[in-house]
Amino acid sequence: MARQLSRRKFVVYSLAASTLTVAAPLGCDPSTAEGIEPTAADRRRPSDVLVTGTDEEMLVLEVTAANKVVVRLPRVEVGQGVTTAVAMMIAEELDARLVDVDIPLAEARTKGNQYTGGSNSVSSLYGPARQLAATARAKLVTAAARRWHVPARSLRTRDTRVIAPDGRSATFGSLTASAARIHRPSVSSRPKPASRHRVIGRPTTRIDARDIVTGKATYAGDLTVAGAKPTVVARPPTLGGTVVSVDDRAARAMPGVHAVVKVAGGVAVVADSFHHAFKARDALRITWAPGPLASLSDAAIRSRLRAAVPRLGTAPRGSAQTEGEFEFAFVSHAPMEVLTAVADVRPGRAEIWFSSQTPMDARDSIAAAVGLPTSKVRVHVMRGGGSFGRRLNYDAAIEAALISKAARRPVKLMWSRADDIRHGRMRPASHHRIRASHARGRVVAFAHSMASVSEAYPESGATAQGGVTPAVARAANPLPSDSGLYNFGRLSGNSGSVELAIPLGAWRSVDSGTMRTAEEIVVDEVARSLGRDPVAFRRTTLRNKSVKAVLDKVATTGHWGRPLPAGQAQGVAVHEEYGSCVACLVEVNATDPKNPRVTRAVVAADVGTAVNPRGLEAQLMGTVIDGISTVLQAGLHIDRGTVRESSYADFHYARQRHAPLHFEVHLIPSRREPGGAGELGVPAAAGAVANAYARATGTKPRRFPLTF
Amino acid sequence: MPSYSFVLNGKPVTVEAPADMPLLWVLRDLLNVTGPKYGCGVGVCRACTSHLDGGEIQPCVVPVADCAGRRVTTIEGLADGDTLHPVQQAWLDCDVAQCGFCQPGQIMAAVALLKKTPRPTDAAIDRIENVCRCGTYSRIREAIKKASADG
Numbered sequence A: 001m002a003r004q005l006s007r008r009k010f011v012v013y014s015l016a017a018s019t020l021t022v023a024a025p026l027g028c029d030p031s032t033a034e035g036i037e038p039t040a041a042d043r044r045r046p047s048d049v050l051v052t053g054t055d056e057e058m059l060v061l062e063v064t065a066a067n068k069v070v071v072r073l074p075r076v077e078v079g080q081g082v083t084t085a086v087a088m089m090i091a092e093e094l095d096a097r098l099v100d101v102d103i104p105l106a107e108a109r110t111k112g113n114q115y116t117g118g119s120n121s122v123s124s125l126y127g128p129a130r131q132l133a134a135t136a137r138a139k140l141v142t143a144a145a146r147r148w149h150v151p152a153r154s155l156r157t158r159d160t161r162v163i164a165p166d167g168r169s170a171t172f173g174s175l176t177a178s179a180a181r182i183h184r185p186s187v188s189s190r191p192k193p194a195s196r197h198r199v200i201g202r203p204t205t206r207i208d209a210r211d212i213v214t215g216k217a218t219y220a221g222d223l224t225v226a227g228a229k230p231t232v233v234a235r236p237p238t239l240g241g242t243v244v245s246v247d248d249r250a251a252r253a254m255p256g257v258h259a260v261v262k263v264a265g266g267v268a269v270v271a272d273s274f275h276h277a278f279k280a281r282d283a284l285r286i287t288w289a290p291g292p293l294a295s296l297s298d299a300a301i302r303s304r305l306r307a308a309v310p311r312l313g314t315a316p317r318g319s320a321q322t323e324g325e326f327e328f329a330f331v332s333h334a335p336m337e338v339l340t341a342v343a344d345v346r347p348g349r350a351e352i353w354f355s356s357q358t359p360m361d362a363r364d365s366i367a368a369a370v371g372l373p374t375s376k377v378r379v380h381v382m383r384g385g386g387s388f389g390r391r392l393n394y395d396a397a398i399e400a401a402l403i404s405k406a407a408r409r410p411v412k413l414m415w416s417r418a419d420d421i422r423h424g425r426m427r428p429a430s431h432h433r434i435r436a437s438h439a440r441g442r443v444v445a446f447a448h449s450m451a452s453v454s455e456a457y458p459e460s461g462a463t464a465q466g467g468v469t470p471a472v473a474r475a476a477n478p479l480p481s482d483s484g485l486y487n488f489g490r491l492s493g494n495s496g497s498v499e500l501a502i503p504l505g506a507w508r509s510v511d512s513g514t515m516r517t518a519e520e521i522v523v524d525e526v527a528r529s530l531g532r533d534p535v536a537f538r539r540t541t542l543r544n545k546s547v548k549a550v551l552d553k554v555a556t557t558g559h560w561g562r563p564l565p566a567g568q569a570q571g572v573a574v575h576e577e578y579g580s581c582v583a584c585l586v587e588v589n590a591t592d593p594k595n596p597r598v599t600r601a602v603v604a605a606d607v608g609t610a611v612n613p614r615g616l617e618a619q620l621m622g623t624v625i626d627g628i629s630t631v632l633q634a635g636l637h638i639d640r641g642t643v644r645e646s647s648y649a650d651f652h653y654a655r656q657r658h659a660p661l662h663f664e665v666h667l668i669p670s671r672r673e674p675g676g677a678g679e680l681g682v683p684a685a686a687g688a689v690a691n692a693y694a695r696a697t698g699t700k701p702r703r704f705p706l707t708f
Numbered sequence B: 001m002p003s004y005s006f007v008l009n010g011k012p013v014t015v016e017a018p019a020d021m022p023l024l025w026v027l028r029d030l031l032n033v034t035g036p037k038y039g040c041g042v043g044v045c046r047a048c049t050s051h052l053d054g055g056e057i058q059p060c061v062v063p064v065a066d067c068a069g070r071r072v073t074t075i076e077g078l079a080d081g082d083t084l085h086p087v088q089q090a091w092l093d094c095d096v097a098q099c100g101f102c103q104p105g106q107i108m109a110a111v112a113l114l115k116k117t118p119r120p121t122d123a124a125i126d127r128i129e130n131v132c133r134c135g136t137y138s139r140i141r142e143a144i145k146k147a148s149a150d151g
Helices: A082-094 A121-148 A172-179 A208-211 A249-253 A274-282 A298-308 A359-370 A393-405 A417-423 A471-474 A512-529 A534-541 A545-557 A611-634 A680-696 B025-028 B088-092 B103-116 B122-126 B139-150
Strands: A020-024 A056-062 A069-072 A156-158 A161-163 A169-171 A229-234 A240-249 A257-265 A266-271 A283-288 A321-330 A340-343 A350-354 A377-381 A412-416 A430-439 A442-455 A492-502 A570-579 A580-589 A597-606 A662-667 B003-008 B012-014 B051-052 B054-058 B071-073
Touching: A020 A121, A020 A412, A056 A121, A056 A172, A056 B051, A069 A082, A069 A121, A082 A121, A121 A156, A121 A161, A121 A172, A121 A240, A161 A172, A169 A172, A172 A680, A208 B088, A229 A249, A229 A274, A240 A266, A249 A257, A249 A274, A257 A274, A257 B025, A266 A274, A266 A393, A266 A412, A274 B025, A298 A321, A298 A442, A340 A393, A350 A359, A350 A471, A359 A377, A359 A393, A377 A534, A393 A412, A430 A512, A430 A597, A442 A512, A512 A534, A512 A570, A512 A611, A512 A680, A534 A545, A534 A570, A545 A570, A545 A580, A545 A662, A570 A680, A580 A611, A580 A680, A597 A611, A597 A680, A611 A680, A611 B003, A611 B139, B051 B103, B054 B103, B088 B103, B088 B139, B103 B139
Parallel strands: A229 A412, A350 A377, A442 A492, A597 A662, B003 B071
Antiparallel strands: A020 A056, A056 A069, A156 A161, A161 A169, A229 A266, A240 A283, A257 A266, A321 A430, A340 A350, A340 A412, A430 A442, A570 A580, A580 A597, B003 B012, B051 B054, B051 B071
16 A cells, blocks of 8 residues: 655555545654555555554654644654744645644654754754655645546646636645545656745744744643642752651642642642642741762862873974863753643553653653653653753653652642753763964964763752753763864873763753863964964864864954954864854953853854754754853852752843844755754854953963853 | 632632731632733833732732732733733734743733833833843833724
8 A cells, every 4th residue: 555655765554544634654764764664554545544543663653634733753852943844844845825834743652763952853854844844835736636537747836726727726624535545646756956946045034933832832831631630849958858857737738739749859839729739839948868968069070070181192202282171160051931741640551741852762761750651651752942951851750740640640840940950951061181283384283182071960860860861861961072173183082980870961063062062262362372363274174174264264254363452352162063063253342351241142054954944043043042150150169069059049040131232143055955053153152152252361261161 | 718809800819828828829820810921020121011909019028917908900801802902912023922921921020011101211121120031121112003003
């Protein structure tokens, strides 16, 4: 029944259904889709209908009779704009109106690639999504041709309709039932060439923008499902502290309190409202045992990290050295929407609603935690109010499931902001030792050794901590940069780690956010010691033409070298990753060195095809604010095993007054397949801010954030 | 339990709630008005920003008792039917939102600012304290200026 419709890379299957329903496999890597064996779904007979709930590893497109194009997306929307980008790909190839395309988030599956991370969503979906829609279009056109008895090639598609030369037209919805029975389309199922793109590449407003500005966008905490009751957890003062004893009599006697249950992280209160839950939480009398880090503070962590940095090898004979040691503090992810999960755990089944980048892993872990087979656990993926890597882990979902099980009722668990900042997760602190060796005006060797904190699991193990994804494991044990961004002769490096029981997580741009930042500071210092201009020096030593092009773009459009008053300066940095590259130029006013302001930021990026330039610009804008925040002002202190910060009052993520007054983005036109872009800008922005600060103040930035 | 009456988005409502219950939880947990978001509970992040008698408030730190007999406006009450408020429209035109979680509060803060200062300077916009963790500040600034220019 199903057959391979494309001779190209992306296979599309027809799924038997009463409406036109086509599916493209999504492997972990798009290239693995080639030659995939037909699955059970393909062998179904038409009478089996419907694919709902059995999408598995497919990207499934359905044209409904109501003229909607529905694609259940195995990714999460956390603000990065993936739903808009995918809707644009679909609208492009189907010639559908964007408003007719719906991109609901798929619930957790058991197979396939449902991982949102590593800036790979657009690049992994670009081929399958377009092929899927092109196949559906061919079938709709063929169905119309048969209905009207005209040659299929004479028909056009526009605005979610098929249009005949004589002016007749039919909506896709009116054709979907007959299109479902088309097996051999009479027109090409190939995606359009890029030269004919009218949607892809056009700056487009988010498809959910109106819901957002009217307050209708629904996050986990806004759900009123299953009668779930507001729930909060009293947590220990120290990281990893434990309950010795609890007197909950006063709390239980308070109005509106339904249950008080002990969990691994503390004591949970289930109540009628979050007000009642917080009041009862505060009425608990708990004796806490200190966590494993209760004697540890920042100074000791820093010195252990410094000691864990592997030695740099010997410098080439006769070379001069430019060296630096760099320290980065822990940083909270602090998404605006605190961790929230609705859980309804019953004796034979469980249902969870939360925002997750890793719903398949989450489902397995939740099932194991509550003692159910995975098949009895449903995970509904909600849009997230930001993530920045935080929703790779699913600590709150496991906790909610365990509370629901213990309290024998559905719960809506919310971590308070203080819970979120004081109990993690966070970007690991790290220490870097970098040495550039130069001789006769050239860098002949570049060495970078570093150490970062990695997460230790004292008793409970990774699962109870909320899972460790590959991305997080990578973050815990990073490798020094070996990308060879510059012609720097011999590259070398090594990494060490200090294991501590601190909840860590991959933070937007992961290792590059510290490693490239530190390296770009050293590149500026090398240029200075060689008497070269930072832009000119980079231009002559960068390996990749694309990186040179983005650097040139910011230098030109940002007026590199323009005179500025004392205390103000420009800084520049570049980065290359995810098949993309970026340059950032900023101007800093550090007249008051303790209160610097980035006044201007210019970014240039080459990400291949920019599906939605407007969304891409937004991502780059966000990463500039991340760079400003992490380099200048936002970090976490550890005081005797406790995170000192507890809200945005002391975790100083940038506000409007810290954002550049002037911001501009330049995208390099390209017809390459899309690269990754969501995390791309962080290291370049952070490096540019540090370099501008250095030039404005005549200092050498070494410990971040600088005003901490 | 005491009961409090106020006008919510143009309609009279009465709730039974403890006097010290923050308006945010009255709205979200009792009235199912979920546009105002919890982001900190201490009036710092301002994701819940709404209006009380037309002035900006953070409902997470305003007890319901203080709202009795007054007019409460949340993001849900800003548009006139299907016609968006000019600030909402500017937010759409500038594609401000990313994750969107802080944006109801940002919009309500911008509306309050423009009411007091129809032509705000950059310095005035800089005084907006609302956190946007996605870093949409440049577009927020652009949208406020656009709404200001569009009157």
